[in-house]
Amino acid sequence: MNIPALDQAMLREQLSDVVSELTVVERTGSTNADLVAAARVGAADRTVLVAERQDAGRGRLARSWTSPPRAGLTFSVLWRPSSVPTSQWGWLPLLVGLSLVDTVRELTEVDAALKWPNDLMVGPRRAKCAGLLAEVAEPGAVVFGVGLNVWTRPDELPEGVDATSLSAEGARVARDTLLVALLRRMVADESAWREAAGDPDATGLRERYRAACATVGSPVRLEQPGGTALLATAVDIDRAGRLVLRDRNGDTRAVAAGDVVHLRAIT
Numbered sequence: 001m002n003i004p005a006l007d008q009a010m011l012r013e014q015l016s017d018v019v020s021e022l023t024v025v026e027r028t029g030s031t032n033a034d035l036v037a038a039a040r041v042g043a044a045d046r047t048v049l050v051a052e053r054q055d056a057g058r059g060r061l062a063r064s065w066t067s068p069p070r071a072g073l074t075f076s077v078l079w080r081p082s083s084v085p086t087s088q089w090g091w092l093p094l095l096v097g098l099s100l101v102d103t104v105r106e107l108t109e110v111d112a113a114l115k116w117p118n119d120l121m122v123g124p125r126r127a128k129c130a131g132l133l134a135e136v137a138e139p140g141a142v143v144f145g146v147g148l149n150v151w152t153r154p155d156e157l158p159e160g161v162d163a164t165s166l167s168a169e170g171a172r173v174a175r176d177t178l179l180v181a182l183l184r185r186m187v188a189d190e191s192a193w194r195e196a197a198g199d200p201d202a203t204g205l206r207e208r209y210r211a212a213c214a215t216v217g218s219p220v221r222l223e224q225p226g227g228t229a230l231l232a233t234a235v236d237i238d239r240a241g242r243l244v245l246r247d248r249n250g251d252t253r254a255v256a257a258g259d260v261v262h263l264r265a266i267t
Contacts, residue, residue: 003070003151006050006176014180018187019077020044027053027069031076032135032145038078039137045080046187050179054147071152072165073179076145077186078137081194088198089142090241090256093118093134094209095193096144099186100130101212107181108171113214116234116243116260120148121214126262127164146182150175200239210237215260220245223259234260 008024015022021044028034031049038047053069079092097118104112104120112122112129120130130148137143149157149165150173157163166173189205196202200209210216215234222230222245232245235252242254 084198116215
């Protein structure tokens, strides 16, 4: 399939009112690494870096993220939400995930939901279609990387991973249309959150996230740092963006990190 290249001039024109700078490069190791480095030498708030090919992409928990050239959207955004207490920054990865799922729902008819904290799952089997990685670049600056499978063919998806793409699930949407809509949604959501000083309830962020997150209400296995695992039912998202779990004994706890696996039943 001949997938058109992204048009940097067109993207800059269509997004000039919401981003400070947007650059499209043909190839790089990691858009996150590049933008973290740029942040440390003064890159502006809402700078965006997009790569047609990424050779050393990274996901959460030190995983790699690979995609054929032009098959997906691979980009990073720099934010400097200095007016928001850092205690509320835990909501930013959830906010970006919510922007992503809302955009996919708006532009396609693909069934889409989130797995806490921000994996995009689509299609009848809820396979992974996108992942996000947040990195603090320096005090007051955070970079968010997004890797979204758009036109990736089933034979191009990584082996051993339950992954899919929008096109594999029947969606036909141009990458530039998707990128413009997604960045506009992300900036609008982040701006509202920033204006509310990070309060997830003041803007309805927590309520919206609960509704979009398939993890809430599901039995799960939480694989935690250090190799431990917890079987529980996910019952809520707290004000800090943590996942609230109820174990077999009825005790609840909130966790800020871990890899969630959805289960059919707790065994």
